[in-house]
Amino acid sequence: MDKAEQQPTKIVIxxxxxLLPGLGQVLxxxxxxxxxxxxxxxxxxxxxxxxxxxxxxIAVIFLWLWNVWDAxxxxxxxxxxxxxxxxxxxxxxxxxxxxxxxxxxxFTNTERxxxxxxxxxxxxxxxxxxEKHEGWVEVQVPCSATPPRAEKTVEEIHIRVQPDCGNLxxxxxxTADGLWPSAPTEITxxxxxxxxxxxxxxxxxxxxxxxxxEGRLSAVIQVPGSALAxxxxxxxxxxxxxxxxxTRPIGGMTLSTNGQYxxxxxxxxxxxxxxxxxxxAIMAIPLGFMAARNLMGGHPLLVxxxxxxxxxxxxxxxxxxxxxxxxxxxxxxxxxxxxxxALAIHTTxxxxxxxxxxxxxxxxxxxxxxxxxxxxxxxxxxxAVIPQIIPPFTALTIYRWDINVRSSTIIGFVGGGGxxxxxxxxxxxxxxxxxxxxxxxxxAVVMILDFFSAKLRERLV
Amino acid sequence: xxxxxxxxxVYPNGTVAxxxxxxxxxxxxxxxxxxxxxxGKSTLLRCxxxxxxxxxxxxxxxxxxxxxxxxxxxxxxxxxxxxxxQQFNLVKRSSVLTNVLSGRLGYANPWxxxxxxxxxxxxxxxxxxxxxxxxxxxxxxxADTLSGGQQQRVGIARALMQDPRLLLAxxxxxxxxxxxxxxxxxxxxQLNKEGVTIICSLHFLDLVHRYATRVIGLKDGVKVFDxxxxxxxxxxxxxxxxxxxxxxxxxxx
Ligand SMILES: Nc1ncnc2c1ncn2[C@@H]1O[C@H](COP(=O)(O)OP(=O)(O)OP(=O)(O)O)[C@@H](O)[C@H]1O
Ligand SMILES: [Mg+2]
Numbered sequence: 001m002d003k004a005e006q007q008p009t010k011i012v013i014x015x016x017x018x019l020l021p022g023l024g025q026v027l028x029x030x031x032x033x034x035x036x037x038x039x040x041x042x043x044x045x046x047x048x049x050x051x052x053x054x055x056x057x058i059a060v061i062f063l064w065l066w067n068v069w070d071a072x073x074x075x076x077x078x079x080x081x082x083x084x085x086x087x088x089x090x091x092x093x094x095x096x097x098x099x100x101x102x103x104x105x106x107f108t109n110t111e112r113x114x115x116x117x118x119x120x121x122x123x124x125x126x127x128x129x130x131e132k133h134e135g136w137v138e139v140q141v142p143c144s145a146t147p148p149r150a151e152k153t154v155e156e157i158h159i160r161v162q163p164d165c166g167n168l169x170x171x172x173x174x175t176a177d178g179l180w181p182s183a184p185t186e187i188t189x190x191x192x193x194x195x196x197x198x199x200x201x202x203x204x205x206x207x208x209x210x211x212x213x214e215g216r217l218s219a220v221i222q223v224p225g226s227a228l229a230x231x232x233x234x235x236x237x238x239x240x241x242x243x244x245x246x247t248r249p250i251g252g253m254t255l256s257t258n259g260q261y262x263x264x265x266x267x268x269x270x271x272x273x274x275x276x277x278x279x280x281a282i283m284a285i286p287l288g289f290m291a292a293r294n295l296m297g298g299h300p301l302l303v304x305x306x307x308x309x310x311x312x313x314x315x316x317x318x319x320x321x322x323x324x325x326x327x328x329x330x331x332x333x334x335x336x337x338x339x340x341x342a343l344a345i346h347t348t349x350x351x352x353x354x355x356x357x358x359x360x361x362x363x364x365x366x367x368x369x370x371x372x373x374x375x376x377x378x379x380x381x382x383x384a385v386i387p388q389i390i391p392p393f394t395a396l397t398i399y400r401w402d403i404n405v406r407s408s409t410i411i412g413f414v415g416g417g418g419x420x421x422x423x424x425x426x427x428x429x430x431x432x433x434x435x436x437x438x439x440x441x442x443x444a445v446v447m448i449l450d451f452f453s454a455k456l457r458e459r460l461v
Numbered sequence: 462x463x464x465x466x467x468x469x470x471v472y473p474n475g476t477v478a479x480x481x482x483x484x485x486x487x488x489x490x491x492x493x494x495x496x497x498x499x500x501g502k503s504t505l506l507r508c509x510x511x512x513x514x515x516x517x518x519x520x521x522x523x524x525x526x527x528x529x530x531x532x533x534x535x536x537x538x539x540x541x542x543x544x545x546x547q548q549f550n551l552v553k554r555s556s557v558l559t560n561v562l563s564g565r566l567g568y569a570n571p572w573x574x575x576x577x578x579x580x581x582x583x584x585x586x587x588x589x590x591x592x593x594x595x596x597x598x599x600x601x602x603x604a605d606t607l608s609g610g611q612q613q614r615v616g617i618a619r620a621l622m623q624d625p626r627l628l629l630a631x632x633x634x635x636x637x638x639x640x641x642x643x644x645x646x647x648x649x650x651q652l653n654k655e656g657v658t659i660i661c662s663l664h665f666l667d668l669v670h671r672y673a674t675r676v677i678g679l680k681d682g683v684k685v686f687d688x689x690x691x692x693x694x695x696x697x698x699x700x701x702x703x704x705x706x707x708x709x710x711x712x713x714x
Contacts, residue, residue, distance in 0.1 A: 365549075368512055368550060370563055373540060373543075373565075373566050373619070379566045379571065379574055387559075
């Protein structure tokens with residue numbers, strides 16, 4: 001007894017603490033403090049060594065000294081704040097260095113930022129409504145002995161090309177009438193397999209010719225050098241087309257092509273989120289009951305089911321839906337389906353857990369009261385259990401849909417379909433007008449959904 | 462008539478909540494059960510309608526052995542026994558009317574009731590029950606929007622739907638202020654005058670004196686008193702509630 005009470009001398013304590021941090025505290029029977037001190041210094045040492053930031057060894061040394069001081073000042077110990085500050089200072093300092101925080105980059109790259117921001121100020125969503133006036137004529141390339149006459153009238157546009165055929169890079173003369181007068185007209189070449197070739201200077205610009213005031217036009221073109229590039233047999237004469245296209249605004253706005261993609265993407269995202277929420281919710285209901293402690297008591301088998309379901313739910317829940325999506329993209333390929341699977345599984349786990357918490361929080365009073373009226377078990381569930389769980393279940397499910405809409409925009413980035421998929425493509429090809437249109441659309445949808453889901457949940461709770 | 466013979470209840474954790482309790486209740490009595498918190502009042506009331514399974518002993522209701530009844534017989538017996546609770550035990554998110562109608566579940570067509578379909582006569586009966594306790598205008602409100610006193614009246618209306626022959630009331634007024642306590646107990650008194658037997662646990666002696674026709678005292682699960690309310694003098698009171706007890710009157714709260 002007496003021996004156990006004996007305390008080691010100060011010197012011994014100081015030496016032992018110096019040798020192994022925390023030992024001094026443990027010797028004075030403060031297990032927890034000793035362990036915490038040891039862990040703090042061990043983690044600090046490991047972090048500094050791992051990242052090779054030598055300068056921060058100074059923090060470790062101070063922590064070590066603090067530990068000796070603390071051991072000497074037991075049982076009250078040294079101020080913990082000091083140690084905590086030292087540790088945090090080291091952690092933040094290293095963190096700052098390894099994540100390469102560099103605020104200046106925000107300003108030095110203004111050129112690049114501007115080239116992104118300027119198009120983003122003009123989201124590609126709507127475009128002026130236009131009317132199209134278009135005609136074409138077939139020209140044989142390369143020339144055969146008896147080429148068909150290159151003349152045709154389409155929608156009152158009469159086009160004649162002379163000569164009737166041409167070889168690569170030969171000059172042709174296009175004359176046309178019946179076009180809109182005094183209007184720019186685009187002239188393009190289309191190969192038999194549908195490749196469009198530009199006819200302007202260098203063959204990489206649009207050739208635009210103005211009609212005269214009677215709707216007539218004449219132009220000189222060259223058979224594009226690449227007209228036969230993809231032809232199976234370049235010596236076989238085939239009909240190519242010369243197109244004349246006029247467009248003019250007819251007032252009002254309409255969705256641009258990208259705008260239509262945005263709408264389609266948003267719709268796909270909403271549907272994806274809705275479907276995965278629905279599937280997840282349906283699967284989560286039985287799991288929720290199985291993961292509810294108050295229902296699964298008593299029999300060891302029930303307890304076993306409870307433990308297994310609960311554990312699986314917790315594990316699955318902790319896997320980011322994005323990771324799940326990547327896995328499913330690998331398994332089933334690109335598109336909305338893998339995204340939906342990932343979200344559905346994540347939703348099942350998340351809702352299963354939340355449902356089980358609702359079930360655990362059921363008020364047993366009404367159940368007792370309904371049973372006391374002589375109701376059978378089904379009636380008890382219908383009148384005492386369901387009214388208690390349906391509103392919170394619905395609220396949680398709506399909330400989940402809300403989350404899933406957000407997640408599914410991200411999931412599109414890994415090929416999971418929806419607006420995120422388009423967004424990713426647009427970022428890649430640098431179409432920042434389309435990017436900003438999708439940003440706006442996503443923000444609008446999320447805000448609207450947020451508003452209504454909040455309103456709905458308010459009424460349910 | 463209700464007859465309780467050698468009733469004992471031991472909870473799975475070993476707590477002996479009731480120890481060899483025997484008594485009889487004739488039709489038309491207003492029996493009040495008193496006793497300290499934890500003396501076994503709630504356990505006793507719940508054994509009578511088998512919300513709690515007795516460990517041993519017998520309970521006869523009009524010579525039917527409740528303790529041996531099959532589940533369907535238990536439900537048939539339960540529907541004649543109304544019950545009201547200290548915490549009212551209403552389904553908070555359901556409407557007052559639905560709460561009252563649920564008192565009829567023991568009689569209703571099981572399948573229709575699962576669909577939430579109620580015959581017109583049951584609905585009228587529910588409205589009459591609500592009228593009787595003075596809150597017909599609240600029929601379509603959610604139950605948890607009502608005050609405590611109103612909720613207990615919904616509880617009484619729910620019990621009324623059962624056309625009860627016996628009413629179990631477990632501290633029906635313990636969560637209410639003294640004025641409301643009297644108004645609730647007056648409803649019970651009125652029912653009692655119409656022939657419903659009442660077994661009610663209470664905490665306040667002045668309420669016991671005012672409403673009981675007979676009193677049973679419990680102490681640590683043992684019946685220590687069975688007699689008229691007027692017989693509870695200071696000595697008896699100390700016997701039931703212990704030496705240090707001071708009488709508290711509802712009216713003085
Ligand atoms: N489910 C249970 N499991 C174990 N013991 C219980 C259980 N319910 C009640 N008891 C115990 O049984 C004894 C009697 O409880 P009971 O609720 O019947 O008392 P009561 O007289 O109604 O008390 P109160 O006035 O507080 O409502 C108490 O000791 C209590 O702790
Ligand atoms: Mg009680």
